[in-house]
Amino acid sequence: MTATLSEPAAVGEVPTFDVTLRIRRFTPETHGDEAYWQEFTIQAHGTDRLLDALHKAKWDVDGSLSFRRSCAHGVCGSDAMRINGRNRLACKTLLKDLDPEKPITVEPIKGLPVIKDLIVDMEPFFASYREIMPFLVSESQKPTKERLQSAEQRERFDDTTKCILCAACTSSCPVFWTDGQYFGPAAIVNAHRFIFDSRDDAGAQRLEILNDKEGVWRCRTIFNCTEACPRGIEVTKAIQEVKRAMVTRAY
Amino acid sequence: MQIHQYDVVIVGAGGAGMRAALESSSRVRTAVISKLYPTRSHTGAAQGGMCAALANVEEDNWEWHTFDTVKGGDYLVDQDAAEIMAKEAIQAVIDLEHMGLPFNRTPEGKIDQRRFGGHTAEHGKAPVRRACYAADRTGHMILQTLYQQCVARDVEFFNEFYVLDVLLDTDLRDGTVADGEEVAVSGVVAYDLATGETHVFQAKSVVFATGGAGRIFKTTSNAHTLTGDGMALALRAGLPLEDMEFFQFHPTGLAGLGILLSEAARGEGAILRNSEGERFMERYAPTIKDLAPRDMVARAMANEVREGRGCGPHKDYVLLDLTHLEPAHIDAKLPDITEFARTYLGVEPYTEPVPVYPTAHYAMGGIPTDIDARALRNNTDVVHGLFAAGETACVSVHGANRLGTNSLLDINVFGKRAGIAAAAYAATAEFVPLPESPADAVVEQLEAIRSRASGERVAELRAALQQTMDANAQVFRTNESLTQALADVKALQARYADVHVQDKSRQFNLDLLEAVELGFLLDLAEVVVTGALAREESRGGHFREDFPSRDDEKFMRHTMAYRHGDTVTLDYKPVVVTRYEPMERKY
Ligand SMILES: Cc1cc2nc3c(=O)[nH]c(=O)nc-3n(C[C@H](O)[C@H](O)[C@H](O)COP(=O)(O)OP(=O)(O)OC[C@H]3O[C@@H](n4cnc5c(N)ncnc54)[C@H](O)[C@@H]3O)c2cc1C
Ligand code: FES
Numbered sequence: 001m002t003a004t005l006s007e008p009a010a011v012g013e014v015p016t017f018d019v020t021l022r023i024r025r026f027t028p029e030t031h032g033d034e035a036y037w038q039e040f041t042i043q044a045h046g047t048d049r050l051l052d053a054l055h056k057a058k059w060d061v062d063g064s065l066s067f068r069r070s071c072a073h074g075v076c077g078s079d080a081m082r083i084n085g086r087n088r089l090a091c092k093t094l095l096k097d098l099d100p101e102k103p104i105t106v107e108p109i110k111g112l113p114v115i116k117d118l119i120v121d122m123e124p125f126f127a128s129y130r131e132i133m134p135f136l137v138s139e140s141q142k143p144t145k146e147r148l149q150s151a152e153q154r155e156r157f158d159d160t161t162k163c164i165l166c167a168a169c170t171s172s173c174p175v176f177w178t179d180g181q182y183f184g185p186a187a188i189v190n191a192h193r194f195i196f197d198s199r200d201d202a203g204a205q206r207l208e209i210l211n212d213k214e215g216v217w218r219c220r221t222i223f224n225c226t227e228a229c230p231r232g233i234e235v236t237k238a239i240q241e242v243k244r245a246m247v248t249r250a251y
Numbered sequence: 252m253q254i255h256q257y258d259v260v261i262v263g264a265g266g267a268g269m270r271a272a273l274e275s276s277s278r279v280r281t282a283v284i285s286k287l288y289p290t291r292s293h294t295g296a297a298q299g300g301m302c303a304a305l306a307n308v309e310e311d312n313w314e315w316h317t318f319d320t321v322k323g324g325d326y327l328v329d330q331d332a333a334e335i336m337a338k339e340a341i342q343a344v345i346d347l348e349h350m351g352l353p354f355n356r357t358p359e360g361k362i363d364q365r366r367f368g369g370h371t372a373e374h375g376k377a378p379v380r381r382a383c384y385a386a387d388r389t390g391h392m393i394l395q396t397l398y399q400q401c402v403a404r405d406v407e408f409f410n411e412f413y414v415l416d417v418l419l420d421t422d423l424r425d426g427t428v429a430d431g432e433e434v435a436v437s438g439v440v441a442y443d444l445a446t447g448e449t450h451v452f453q454a455k456s457v458v459f460a461t462g463g464a465g466r467i468f469k470t471t472s473n474a475h476t477l478t479g480d481g482m483a484l485a486l487r488a489g490l491p492l493e494d495m496e497f498f499q500f501h502p503t504g505l506a507g508l509g510i511l512l513s514e515a516a517r518g519e520g521a522i523l524r525n526s527e528g529e530r531f532m533e534r535y536a537p538t539i540k541d542l543a544p545r546d547m548v549a550r551a552m553a554n555e556v557r558e559g560r561g562c563g564p565h566k567d568y569v570l571l572d573l574t575h576l577e578p579a580h581i582d583a584k585l586p587d588i589t590e591f592a593r594t595y596l597g598v599e600p601y602t603e604p605v606p607v608y609p610t611a612h613y614a615m616g617g618i619p620t621d622i623d624a625r626a627l628r629n630n631t632d633v634v635h636g637l638f639a640a641g642e643t644a645c646v647s648v649h650g651a652n653r654l655g656t657n658s659l660l661d662i663n664v665f666g667k668r669a670g671i672a673a674a675a676y677a678a679t680a681e682f683v684p685l686p687e688s689p690a691d692a693v694v695e696q697l698e699a700i701r702s703r704a705s706g707e708r709v710a711e712l713r714a715a716l717q718q719t720m721d722a723n724a725q726v727f728r729t730n731e732s733l734t735q736a737l738a739d740v741k742a743l744q745a746r747y748a749d750v751h752v753q754d755k756s757r758q759f760n761l762d763l764l765e766a767v768e769l770g771f772l773l774d775l776a777e778v779v780v781t782g783a784l785a786r787e788e789s790r791g792g793h794f795r796e797d798f799p800s801r802d803d804e805k806f807m808r809h810t811m812a813y814r815h816g817d818t819v820t821l822d823y824k825p826v827v828v829t830r831y832e833p834m835e836r837k838y
Contacts, residue, residue: 047507064754066760067761077290094595154353154354163395197351
């Protein structure tokens, strides 16, 4: 249950400790329709991520424990989950940064239908993303070479290009929990990425889409999304900028 | 079992697969099948850049780029293919910009370019700025941009579908079909992760774009899902794999973890140092030093460690020093990789050097193709309708060692070519009839594993495989070490016959798929080691301590490995030489 540091580590050695994961499981094929908690106590090393601990639980204890993952270093967006009540990527969360004295609770992200254990149905999330026209629309004639863009123009939307579509932000949003129709922060972030790109000509259309009753105005500026973003995107700020553009741009 | 019919089926939704899909889907009915959501593909992890001789910041041209690619690949590159890639690079970058990719810009607003290992002006005189980039997230931007375009064009995806078999009209598995006979593809069999159902896709053209196989090694920059599926499926179907013994070990993986720190760090001025603080690359590559090609730098690092000049409590890594760079410069050009150092090692790159050691990074080998991405079944015959592109293919533009930034280029150039060629073929070809009960083999294989009540554990076998590959088939290889690796792999294959999984369910049974992926890894490891044992020379990423020099007389030829029955047999294929006669590779 508790994490005890085994022995004082030699200089430069990584310490080993036991850690308990308390995982929210849902396995309708074998355990019926009720979700339940299961605890796994495993041995971890000082630099292990939560993903390493989940792998140990799956590989050494119970192979049926299910979660998505791929890159293991925070760039593919597969493994957003609720870790001690906060949305984070398992592969970017170091065990030593959580309180290893207490069991670490791990749950699927909220607001999307749970399919099995930590795996949720991402389709509603991607559907919102697709709706905001997440692609460059340019009406001008393509030059034979690249279009020019100044470093400042490029910088204007840099922050929102970092999105990896992990859904940590959207599934941390209380508005999204109660209203699954709300576009959610990630879709707005991706709209922002194009609205503020000097090469794009469809800003007005995107603003119109987001002016919908399920659009930006549902945002209550709660900042959960900004806190949840594993890429450090200032999500709330991006949403504010989109709101402002709606007021100031005559589209 | 469900049956679908498409003109073109593309397997894989990374950079190569989606670039192909953009071409193919605008011409004929196309489906993309991917075991991951497209944006989860490992192209998104690529950091440093994509090269093209745009000459935006200094003089450059595609001929220099071709030369660098050939020399960097230690003359095992097919020079006709390299020339095509270097020429078409320029349009490939412009295509991406037109699709919306947010490249970093020069003060004039053009695409900015930076230095990368092995890319030079005037045939090796000095480093040249050829890599186009978007901070250190170039791959992320490419993957996002291509996916965005796929959304714009309504490309049809089957996500979280694993392709587990490729269907041909002729059985090639015992190696008795004569050269010159016509062989064609009829489709693929896929497994839907969400439901556990099998789906058969009948297609006139099939494009494999399934990426790399880094997970045969323990220390790797590759995703958990990079298990070489396409290569292994081709091998099992009786097709050859080319040059698999050539694996690239990238010099700068985070020590102990393998997570990559892009060569862009050294391109921006970072320096490798040993325990004495010495800039040791000056001894190994006096002209371009830290920007020598990866195989040389990786070996130099391993050598420093071997000779006792490693750092840390076990003296088992060297240091990448960025401390002389301005923090603002680091933030602007290398934000992600410095963040990796902070997150995973707790090291602050502004003020502390970062512990690094070589990490398995890139498979130079793969499914042999011609310059139109058509897959070969021997040295000359194509399989009609079958194509391959990206890391899973071997054209061969990377030869014995890939230059940095040439892979993001490869996936764009040959992904595009594959999409065009696959659609053109499908436009005139007829569907080839499916075999009777096309999914039976896959279903049997899965059910055998799923229903086995007890047996060998996937994780244990995989760890043993990765352990022996790191110990015996990494940067330094010998007859002895490779013989050991081969014996270990064979023993693990035997144990694998008894593999079992704990998860018996249908939905999202990742336990089961990991078992299948392990089978791919074992098959590929055998090919890598067998090729490496036979290649008694050192060239590019393949270094034999017992044969430390290159032997053009005997080995300037591609390895073609086949698996007929249970044994891997080797054949060879000549290298295409057009302009450049092999020279000694000095930097
Ligand atoms: C950390 C890192 C940094 C890199 N940096 C650079 C760089 O700066 N410049 C450069 O040029 N190169 C770089 N590379 C190399 C380059 O990124 C890759 O070689 C390239 O992106 C591979 O692209 P791909 O499309 O072939 O494969 P991937 O992007 O790996 O895509 C493979 C696809 O195949 C699918 N797939 C696999 N198996 C199956 C199956 N059985 N059924 C269905 N689908 C399947 C997957 O779902 C995925 O969509 C880097 C590589 C790494 C690992
Ligand atoms: S596994 Fe890729 S983001 Fe965590």
